[in-house]
Amino acid sequence: MTESSSSYYQVLRVAVTATEKEIKVAYRRAARTAHPDHGGDAAAFRQVTRAYETLIDPIRRKAYDRSYAAGTLRNEDSDTEAHFDAPPAGSRASATVHRQGNIRNTAGDPPVYVPPYEDAPAGEVPLVPLAVASRQVHGMPRKRGIFGAEARIQREMRTVQLLxxxxxxxxxxxxxxxxxxxxxxxxxxxxxxxxxYRLALIGSMLLPKGAYAWDGRTLNHGGRAIAPPQLAHVVRAMQDIFPELNVTGWTVVLNPGGNLHEPVIDNHRRTAGALEAVQVVNAAGMVRGLKEFLAAGPAPNTVNVPVLARLLRGMH
Known part of the structure; x- marks a missing residue:
């Protein structure tokens, strides 16, 4: 296990939810095994020490987590690159990929965890405990900054409820x-x-009912241009971090009255068949489009545990 192919959590064999006490216990155990005086080697011991020094310090751990540091193991001797929007060859999920000719879609099936928890080697601690991975919702909108915080939280809570x-x-x-x-x-x-193997990033706006036109850059209403949240560069960054996923961005425009079909949003200047990195839609449009996007991917009934672990570490 090399530093380039494993996270500090894997080095110490702890979950991403590990407490300070659990990290200390894991460090003592790993240090005994990796120390040159006990048959280990200096490089492995340095890696264990570096992992401990990072995770035991709350500030350094938070910075490390927010970097979305690698959380998956890769075979460095393999010439095979990660396939875009596809599960790893040979994985349990690859057997359930929705291919042409396979009529039944698996999106509504019970979750399949990859790697499977029941197949974990004895003594190995999963990156995410099963109890955590089993939850569909993680984290809630938090207050940040000073101005407009309450309005933002209310808007985000409405999006959470919608999803x-x-x-x-x-x-x-x-x-x-x-x-x-x-x-x-x-x-x-x-x-x-x-x-x-699909990831949707979602931002939100709150606008009054009416007809809006989305031209790929701005929303236009009555001669007034409204700039939505800038998600395209974030989508590109997350796509670079997770090359095995298909990453898209969605901006949902909410109506103060709660009508999912208002405001009405027309898409203009859209190339036929083009897939935009970011979609701007009303609530009904997001529900319909997001379900189609997620369900159309390969193995939509899969919970990709290493990717989930990296996302959970990136929560503020």
Missing amino acids: TRQVLPAIPAARLINGLQSPADNSHIDHAVLSG
């Missing part, structure tokens, strides 16, 4: 993570939904 009631029940393996740190800048990602 929880309209999207998650249809896809049992979908996992909603709220309050991520953006890897592209110092901003935040309000919501992320992971299902199989």
